[in-house]
Amino acid sequence: MEPLVFESTDLGKTEEFLNQAYTKMQIGGGDSAVRTRISRQVADSVSVDRIQIGFEMSYDADPLGKICLCEVHSGSIRDHGSDGWQDGFRPGDLVSFAPPDRPYAGRICRSSYTITMFDPALLTQVAGVSRSGNLPVRLLAHRPHDRQAARQLSRTIAYLGDQAFPDPVVQGSPLIRASLAQLLASSVLAAFPNTATTAEDDGPDVRPASLKRALVYLESNLDQPIGVADIATAAGVTVRALQAAFRRHLDCTPLDHLRRLRLAEVRAELLAAGPSEQTVVAIATRWGFHHHGRMAAAYRELYGELPSTTLAR
Known part of the structure; x- marks a missing residue:
């Protein structure tokens, strides 16, 4: 655009x-x-x-x-x-x-x-606190915590405005656009005092049945722009409880697990495609990966080889 x-x-x-x-x-x-x-x-x-x-x-x-x-x-x-x-x-x-x-x-x-x-609803979606019946997330001050927090947010905004949004690949991918919006909202919550970060802990760990519901939801919605609040809603628990359960049982965050599942889909398509039929960039973009250097590094860490090597084989 x-x-x-x-x-x-x-x-x-x-x-x-x-x-x-x-x-x-x-x-x-x-x-x-x-x-x-x-x-x-x-x-x-x-x-x-x-x-x-x-x-x-x-x-x-x-x-x-x-x-x-x-x-x-x-x-x-x-x-x-x-x-x-x-x-x-x-x-x-x-x-x-x-x-x-x-x-x-x-x-x-x-x-x-x-x-x-x-x-403003994006802040609540990322923080997830309203899903447990709380009020929408609000910023509590007009200045960030400190200069370092402001600089980090400034870098995020510059990346979105100068590199990401002008990219036709981003404009053509709802998954990537949703992940970039979540990146911005997360950066704002990290930079400014807000009602989400001052909220009290939401309680005990998720039961195995709730964790299973979360995993089923993830596997059924890999091609959709979903965030941690959507996963918590599907599991029937709060965001904090969901995150605690993933750390305890899977040693990762919900979004880390989502990324691994999407990398698995990338690998499956790479193995099924001939080198002349598809490109790594096209397949990665289809699964919501915009920064292909980071995707390749995560892929190699998970599978021990670069995506291009998988496609060539």
Whole structure:
């Protein structure tokens, strides 16, 4: 999918575009030349926007309805406020711009920055806590734990926007897109204080019958974009209990086991195909592996040879 690109020197057209791309808002400024450029990469509910505002622009916006992350690269964002707090952001800052259900306002001062947005439900799906009857997962602060956490999240966003989302292979694979969305949500949960990581332990280990249900579900849905919360729901247990059971009985996480099962499907197809009929990349992509170097390393660790060797044989 080609990136969406907007460029304008007209304040009215800029406001119209921002209303369509984000939420209803009023902007002001433009005493000098108005220069705006926005480039957007999208994969399902996740978008990564590279934005350049070449003038001083005030904004007063309605709730976005999405998790919105902002990373400033140059210039500054001043007097930004939402939900009872106000802050200013400089180059190197990566913040949660506003709660999904709260309005926000502030001032952009000739700044370039990245806006990353996704459905808030993705946090809950990855954490899995709502499946046991708890409230949806929420972020508890607009700044990450520390600089290291922000840098790790920044690297994830850069990978998605610059490499993964522009790749036609990613755009053609629901499995890969789902795994990338889960990667982003997991990175956000690791970076920001949130209600999932402050929750108490969910109790004892899973019984063998529940673990068996989880394994049956995995084996029946290898070609579907599933996450750990889906597996826990199928097993009828909480995510924490499911993870504890997999560690105790299988010495791995649920998603590690899912990856091994998918690698087994890759191996089966490689053994069945002639070298001129299929490629390793095509088979790996079909089973949700986008980073083929990492897939090849995991495959060799599991089977003692490279995928290309299996296909040649």
